[in-house]
Amino acid sequence: MNKPAVVAKAGSQSASASEFDYKSAVRSILPRLAASTNESDKMRRLADDAANALRESGLTRTITPKQFGGYELSPSVHIRACAEIGNVCSAASWVLMVCVAHDYIIGRFPEECQREVYEGDADNLVAGSLAPAGVLEAVEGGWRLTGRWMFGSGCDHSPWFIVGARLTNPKPDEYMNYHVMVPLKDLVIEDTWFTLGMRGSGSKDLVVTNAFIPSHRAMPTYPTFLGISPHAKAPTYRLSVYSGLPAMLSGSVLGMAEAGLKAFIEATAVRSTPHGVAKAKNLIMQKRVAESAAEIAQARRLLEDMCDRFDKLIEADQAPMSAEDRIQMRWDSAYVVELCRRAIDRLYVVSGAHGLYEGNPVYRAYRDIMTACHHAVIDFDTVSGLMGQFTLTGDLGENPRERHRLTPADYPLNAG
Template identity: 30%
Template sequence: MADAGDSPETSDDEPPLPERAAALVELLSRNAATAEQDRALPDENVRALQEAGLFGLLAPARFGGHQTDFRTFVRVIAELGRGCGSTAWVVTLINTCQWMVGLLPERAQQEVFGVDPDARVCTVIEPNASSTAAEGGQVITGRWAFASGCGHCQWAMLGIPIVDDAGEQVDQGLALVPMEELEVVDTWFVSGMRGTGSNTLVGEEIFVPEHRILSVSRALRGDYPTEHDDEVLYRSAFAPVLIIILAAPLLGLARGGLDAVLEGLGKDKKIAYTFYADSRHAPSTQMQLAEAAQLIDTAELHLTRAATDIDTWAAGPEYMPEFHRARVRMDTGSIAVRTREALDLLLNIGGAGSFAEANPLQRIWRDQEVAGRHAVINPAIATEVYGRALLGIEDQVTPII
């Protein structure tokens, strides 16, 4: 398995993918307030990401994508998160959708990447739709909320019930639909992650052929319809991938918070109502800073282990066992907790001034609080899942493992 520093998806004269991401941090940081105000990524961000090839991280190499491993992928996303949490969130989800397209049959992949190698895809996995069986596919109608980055995409993968001719649900699926067949409704009014543009998609009576529908039940078992079963990336475990990719932006946000505090401490900042004219010399500052940095390091270790587990099992002959899948979910929940704790300490160092609108720390904090509460990250549920796995209890609380 290649490490990010020597990724096989970059040529000798191109910088490694994490370095490309690092080169964009200053730009993303500069535009973060604009992304929040506009409730969408600035065009400058999208162009820069496209030029750096960071929308094609998980797209098949057959169509010009990087087809990188997940250990490299999470490093790239975390680096982007240092500059802008919303940008990292959109990039991680669009790339994950490219990966899901790579699970579909060649015919579907050709319709997306064969027509446009730079095509971008968004997703809403929750099956907020109705379906009717039709010859060769399903006719779907629905309203899918929280479609992050949908304003920058040409396709959407949407959760649907799969029904038989009698109208009975026989499975849950993800339907690949051209964005031109959908309406985008402006519904994303939130206190954090505002720049993700996670609006609502609406569609009526859309025919989706069978080759563009991914069975979720089969995917959760690692049974993918792609004919290219020699491609290691597209043998990665389904639920762990969907879970871990949401942890990487959290790590990036925490690192961005640490960067902001360190920069602020370099300006002879005093501690009000004390004799400390320079807060850097206060043991309380030093201890909280060290503890925050250690919590961020801990989150990184969990993220690296989870990504390495996914890559290692994908490269082998067996599908990732449920115990290891449960541990990935626990790792992700732990990352949410550790990064939240780290940002709490960093806010303590800055005091009430951390919440000034001009201070990036307050935006980072709001972004982390919103992103860290995504349903599949839920640390309490993750702990239940892992505890049951440790005890060998077969009945689980969720199928997303």
């Protein structure tokens, strides 16, 4: 499917940022998302009604620039919304998480690019893949882009895509990595998404062959992701993508874990052994559910703390974020996901033979979380290594070839 589903406009979309109530928006669509979960899973992409529900709710414009009809809110709103939706539909939570995270990046692109993406429909779901798997070649007026990207979550519903690429032969004064906006007409979706979990996310391959990219649709990755793009006109876009994306992802995973814990408790309450002994009275079951519940509760506290920190950083509006803030928030995000992974793994082991079936909600939470935790930005071993490195040496391990190119002009708050 290479054509985004058509969506009817809803009145909530015209609300101002100050009037937008994300909690009400989430509650209004939970029944539709829950009803579409099995369909998304079977189709291996987000069901059309689920995608429409997300757009109609206004949640897709949470971080979209105000200039183009968005709310331009703190990442904390998006993170909490994704966690709540993850309680009923992992696919919808994941697709919303990824696409709004891309809005978080597009707000740092030139106004001309933002207008192309959002004008006429601020509720666009922008899919993509941030890995620098493409090749950019400089040509008159812009670039030529070729590449194949995996993991294009939500791609079946997207008219625009953001992808990562590298310059073929960067000059000494050029950045090596870029992120690029590509319209659907210049891209082919290949159905490669056959996986253990997160099936409903439809994270298929994206292929671009020798497409022309106007210069205003490409931005150097390092300063853009660090939050010091000269086009970042609001505090939200001056936060670090390296911290924001992992936090958003951890919100979705937490919602899945909370759903899995609830399903396990409900199932165990009515299970019994072949001899008629209630499973809920078994000490092993009690210990496992106690430990898993504690881990998920701690994950929720960490997530809420990150949300509060995002709000404080926006209020302070001092770009770029400090190295301490960036690594701490990435570490906390990875630890939230690891706590959820441990918790659901511990419960699934004692779910019994019924836990083997596709429709079992504990099994669904298990396979979705096990799949989600493989995402590079929250890989526990990688991030724990970075946190340990920073703690011991003060070095974040950033690519010096990119970092050394920063100049005072890269800082919009300080530039003359």
